[in-house]
Amino acid sequence: MVLRFLSGWKVRAGLTVFLLFCLLALLGPWFCSSVLHISPTALDVDSVSTPPSAGHLLGTTASGQDVLAQLITGARQSMIAGLVASVLGTSIAVLVGVTAGLAGGVVDSVLTALTNVFLTMPAFALIFVISGYTQGGGPVVIGIIIGIFGWAGGTRALRSQTLSLRNRDFVVAMRMLGESRVRLALVEVLPHLIGWISAMFLGGFVGGVLAEAGLAFLGLSSASTVSWGSMISEAQQGNALLGGMWWWFAPPGLCIALLGASVTLVNFGIDEISNPRLRNARRTLVRRARQAAVKGADSDE
Amino acid sequence: MTDPMMASEAALAEPAAKEQTARPRRRTSYLGKRLGFYLLVTWVAVTLNFFIPRLMPGDPATVMIAQITQRTGQPPNPATVESIRLLFGSPDQSLITQYWGYLGQLIHGDLGLSISQYPVPVADLVMSALPWTLMLVGSATALAFVIGVGLGILVGWRPGRGLDSVVTPLSTVVGVVPYFWVALLAVWIFAVKLRWAPVSGGYAPDATPGFNLPFMASALGYGALPVATIVFSAFGGWVFGQRNMMVTTLSEDYVLLARAKGLPGWTVMLRYAARNALLPSVTNFALAIGGLVGGSLLTEIVFSYPGMGFLLFDAVSNRDYPTMQAVFLLITLTVLLANFLADSLYVLLDPRTREAS
Amino acid sequence: MSDDLLEVRGLTVEYVAEGGSVRACDDVSFTVRRGEILGVAGESGSGKSTLITALTRLERPPAVTTAGQILFRPHGVAEPIDLVPLTEKQLRKHRWRDLAIVMQSAMNALNPVLRLGAQFTDVLRHHDRGLGRAGAERRTEELLSLVGLTAAQARSYPHELSGGTRQRATIALALACGADLVVMDEPTTAVDVVMQRQILANVLRLRDELGFAVVLVTHDLSLLVELADRIAIMYAGKIVEVGTAHDIYHRPSHPYTAGLRASFPPLHAPVERLHGIPGTPPDLRRLPSGCAFHPRCPKRFEPCDSVVPRLSAVGDQEVACHLHSHDRSEVVDA
Numbered sequence: 001m002v003l004r005f006l007s008g009w010k011v012r013a014g015l016t017v018f019l020l021f022c023l024l025a026l027l028g029p030w031f032c033s034s035v036l037h038i039s040p041t042a043l044d045v046d047s048v049s050t051p052p053s054a055g056h057l058l059g060t061t062a063s064g065q066d067v068l069a070q071l072i073t074g075a076r077q078s079m080i081a082g083l084v085a086s087v088l089g090t091s092i093a094v095l096v097g098v099t100a101g102l103a104g105g106v107v108d109s110v111l112t113a114l115t116n117v118f119l120t121m122p123a124f125a126l127i128f129v130i131s132g133y134t135q136g137g138g139p140v141v142i143g144i145i146i147g148i149f150g151w152a153g154g155t156r157a158l159r160s161q162t163l164s165l166r167n168r169d170f171v172v173a174m175r176m177l178g179e180s181r182v183r184l185a186l187v188e189v190l191p192h193l194i195g196w197i198s199a200m201f202l203g204g205f206v207g208g209v210l211a212e213a214g215l216a217f218l219g220l221s222s223a224s225t226v227s228w229g230s231m232i233s234e235a236q237q238g239n240a241l242l243g244g245m246w247w248w249f250a251p252p253g254l255c256i257a258l259l260g261a262s263v264t265l266v267n268f269g270i271d272e273i274s275n276p277r278l279r280n281a282r283r284t285l286v287r288r289a290r291q292a293a294v295k296g297a298d299s300d301e
Numbered sequence: 302m303t304d305p306m307m308a309s310e311a312a313l314a315e316p317a318a319k320e321q322t323a324r325p326r327r328r329t330s331y332l333g334k335r336l337g338f339y340l341l342v343t344w345v346a347v348t349l350n351f352f353i354p355r356l357m358p359g360d361p362a363t364v365m366i367a368q369i370t371q372r373t374g375q376p377p378n379p380a381t382v383e384s385i386r387l388l389f390g391s392p393d394q395s396l397i398t399q400y401w402g403y404l405g406q407l408i409h410g411d412l413g414l415s416i417s418q419y420p421v422p423v424a425d426l427v428m429s430a431l432p433w434t435l436m437l438v439g440s441a442t443a444l445a446f447v448i449g450v451g452l453g454i455l456v457g458w459r460p461g462r463g464l465d466s467v468v469t470p471l472s473t474v475v476g477v478v479p480y481f482w483v484a485l486l487a488v489w490i491f492a493v494k495l496r497w498a499p500v501s502g503g504y505a506p507d508a509t510p511g512f513n514l515p516f517m518a519s520a521l522g523y524g525a526l527p528v529a530t531i532v533f534s535a536f537g538g539w540v541f542g543q544r545n546m547m548v549t550t551l552s553e554d555y556v557l558l559a560r561a562k563g564l565p566g567w568t569v570m571l572r573y574a575a576r577n578a579l580l581p582s583v584t585n586f587a588l589a590i591g592g593l594v595g596g597s598l599l600t601e602i603v604f605s606y607p608g609m610g611f612l613l614f615d616a617v618s619n620r621d622y623p624t625m626q627a628v629f630l631l632i633t634l635t636v637l638l639a640n641f642l643a644d645s646l647y648v649l650l651d652p653r654t655r656e657a658s
Numbered sequence: 659m660s661d662d663l664l665e666v667r668g669l670t671v672e673y674v675a676e677g678g679s680v681r682a683c684d685d686v687s688f689t690v691r692r693g694e695i696l697g698v699a700g701e702s703g704s705g706k707s708t709l710i711t712a713l714t715r716l717e718r719p720p721a722v723t724t725a726g727q728i729l730f731r732p733h734g735v736a737e738p739i740d741l742v743p744l745t746e747k748q749l750r751k752h753r754w755r756d757l758a759i760v761m762q763s764a765m766n767a768l769n770p771v772l773r774l775g776a777q778f779t780d781v782l783r784h785h786d787r788g789l790g791r792a793g794a795e796r797r798t799e800e801l802l803s804l805v806g807l808t809a810a811q812a813r814s815y816p817h818e819l820s821g822g823t824r825q826r827a828t829i830a831l832a833l834a835c836g837a838d839l840v841v842m843d844e845p846t847t848a849v850d851v852v853m854q855r856q857i858l859a860n861v862l863r864l865r866d867e868l869g870f871a872v873v874l875v876t877h878d879l880s881l882l883v884e885l886a887d888r889i890a891i892m893y894a895g896k897i898v899e900v901g902t903a904h905d906i907y908h909r910p911s912h913p914y915t916a917g918l919r920a921s922f923p924p925l926h927a928p929v930e931r932l933h934g935i936p937g938t939p940p941d942l943r944r945l946p947s948g949c950a951f952h953p954r955c956p957k958r959f960e961p962c963d964s965v966v967p968r969l970s971a972v973g974d975q976e977v978a979c980h981l982h983s984h985d986r987s988e989v990v991d992a
Contacts, residue, residue, distance in 0.1 A: 260477025
């Protein structure tokens with residue numbers, strides 16, 4: 001299954017880009033200071049608001065900071081927020097979804113209602129309000145808030161998957177044998193949900209990065225850290241738009257989009273495996289086979 | 302609508318629909334049940350609103366009273382202090398007593414006084430911002446839904462063909478681009494470079510808000526770009542979800558039978574396949590409204606649009622807690638109302654939710 | 659004008675896939691006479707449902723008709739039409755007016771969001787442009803009354819009707835445009851036995867009144883014996899025996915037919931011990947060599963695992979079995 005998963009070009013391309021970003025988040029700051037010898041915070045007063053040049057590969061901000069350095073170091077903050085949000089959100093979703101699906105009855109009804117409540121509430125507005133109270137939190141705090149209020153998205157999917165698993169023969173058999181529910185969940189159900197859970201995790205990751213960027217854009221992240229969102233925020237405040245300083249506000253958005261696209265590609269691959277109905281027959285094969293019949297009919301006449 | 306799980310969820314909504322048909326359960330009223338659910342959500346939102354300031358480190362109420370004193374040069378009068386204590390916590394009363402007092406004050410429509418624009422009642426601020434957001438999000442959501450679902454139907458009708466291989470990947474990529482960044486790019490291209498639209502604001506400075514033609518025309522002109530950016534970011538999710546639902550529905554027997562009946566392609570596509578494939582999209586539509594409204598907060602801030610998002614942003618920047626709370630509450634209520642409208646649409650579209658004879 | 663309404667020659671349907679194709683129907687040939695009920699029986703996976711969709715040209719990718727002809731002579735057409743090479747647009751002219759279908763599950767065959775009546779009137783008005791709304795509604799009532807339903811039921815949604823009612827409605831629907839051939843795919847599997855009898859009696863009566871021909875596919879051989887004029891037996895995508903219902907029941911020539919017959923209780927006879935056929939239907943992706951039935955056949959002999967038997971006439975019947983093939987008869991004797 002792993003081999004089949006890795007065979008598609010979408011999954012390969014997506015994974016490659018995603019791992020590159022992970023590497024960037026891990027080694028970015030060291031790479032900046034030791035290899036490129038640039039700093040995200042140093043002010044180059046001689047070149048303020050300059051377009052890309054040999055000295056500053058991606059130009060400088062209105063206060064003379066190097067955009068490339070900010071972009072590389074910003075990866076870590078954005079991805080930490082995404083990771084925290086996703087780990088927390090996916091854990092809650094798995095706990096709630098699988099429990100609801102396995103337990104059934106009143107527990108299921110309560111958990112489903114809870115999921116729907118969180119799903120219906122404007123989560124971003126709520127996150128915004130809470131961040132308003134905790135102003136200036138780092139990426140971890142922001143990730144936690146996003147995770148706590150953004151888990152509901154995939155829970156319904158997990159619940160209905162668990163529900164359908166619960167009624168499969170092998171799980172029914174295990175239940176008859178008196179297997180404990182926790183063991184059942186861990187050994188029999190979770191492995192079958194791996195596809196869904198990893199898709200959810202990746203989706204939550206992008207959601208977390210996007211939400212962090214949104215909050216940073218609103219000025220709700222800590223002022224001392226640079227993230228892609230805070231870069232866009234500063235660019236807007238620094239009138240990068242009116243001044244046409246595309247090198248300032250375009251790269252961080254592109255990075256987020258690229259990261260998101262890579263994850264979507266991986267999710268396509270997962271979806272094709274876990275949802276075979278969406279796979280369609282190879283059209284060229286069908287057409288070729290069809291032509292044979294039509295030609296045969298012509299020659300018979 | 303930046304949720305990549307949408308697609309898989311849409312695919313899953315379908316077996317649930319089947320469950321319904323297999324066992325036509327006796328239901329009092331579909332809408333009645335939904336209404337009960339919305340009451341529950343309202344209660345949760347109100348309760349969250351009660352607990353959030355009380356769980357925060359420090360004492361927001363004391364901070365606020367100090368802020369007011371600083372701003373006006375004198376301490377607020379006892380009635381205002383009591384109202385602040387009711388809304389944001391008081392060290393002298395038990396939580397239960399506080400909770401009941403808080404509910405009582407809310408029922409009377411008292412949302413407190415704004416801190417940043419003291420002593421303007423928060424209710425006034427919120428009420429003047431609400432129509433802007435309703436118009437912006439309402440029209441953008443409706444447009445995004447119609448365009449997205451329409452494209453999804455077309456693309457899903459012939460999966461794997463030319464249109465599908467272009468539109469589907471494109472629509473998913475659009476969904477992962479940050480919302481506010483798209484809005485900023487749009488401002489740069491269409492307002493700064495091309496000068497097709499104003500950079501920011503809700504209406505021309507020389508127009509007087511009210512029921513007059515110049516104002517409404519300028520509001521339309523100022524709203525076009527913000528609406529367009531929301532539509533651009535949101536429609537992709539609908540395309541993807543609707544496409545997958547169409548593909549799933551096409552393998553249903555009733556679609557095959559419609560084809561066997563010799564009905565024209567359009568009739569089969571719209572009356573048989575799309576009518577059914579639409580149902581999960583409407584359900585997902587209801588669920589996605591919350592996210593759309595949240596996203597529009599960012600759009601309003603990019604465009605300095607005089608709606609709830611901008612008000613909330615202002616309030617958060619100035620630590621205007623009463624306004625923050627009220628905006629969140631109102632946004633939640635708006636989302637629930639929109640949900641209820643979507644539910645009513647669902648009942649219109651699916652006879653199975655209506656009372657069976 | 660020939661008495662044959664439908665002549666199928668060498669029809670082959672494949673499920674195409676990258677790793678190689680699977681033949682669900684392999685070189686299938688048979689004829690259907692006007693007003694005749696032809697039964698097609700076989701185990702699940704024998705290709706009978708694929709045959710039904712291919713006959714009506716409703717096969718969907720990855721199923722593709724790769725060879726053969728379906729010569730169809732509907733009323734008012736002098737020259738037979740081959741349905742295989744027709745495009746969807748050309749087919750639309752014949753659909754429902756000449757060729758109609760009744761699906762296995764009426765629950766899934768009716769559009770859940772349209773009233774029953776609307777699913778009649780849309781097809782009636784599409785094929786008869788002059789028919790007004792009132793005319794279409796009147797015609798719907800007539801059709802429903804043919805199967806014992808009322809006008810009130812036309813105003814119901816499918817989920818409000820019982821399974822039997824729904825199935826009768828789909829049969830009425832199939833008769834809407836006076837088709838010469840109605841193809842039925844296990845039309846009674848979803849209803850109880852009493853309803854099953856009622857529905858089939860209805861089909862027989864309507865056939866006598868209206869004169870349409872029926873191709874009825876089912877796994878229930880005893881049902882076909884009662885209902886059909888002739889029966890074709892399918893195994894692993896091939897027709898292995900065709901004959902009158904009487905002959906198939908009383909003088910089965912193919913060992914598979916005999917086995918199939920023995921595994922169903924006789925309808926009007928004392929209960930005997932039933933004998934199932936040992937083994938399971940073959941995997942179409944890995945068919946046994948020679949006669950596909952040979953691993954399960956109690957009468958297999960030397961040529962069975964190497965030579966594919968051809969369908970050939972034995973008296974009034976047609977059989978594809980080495981026991982009855984003439985060029986091999988000396989082998990049997992020896």
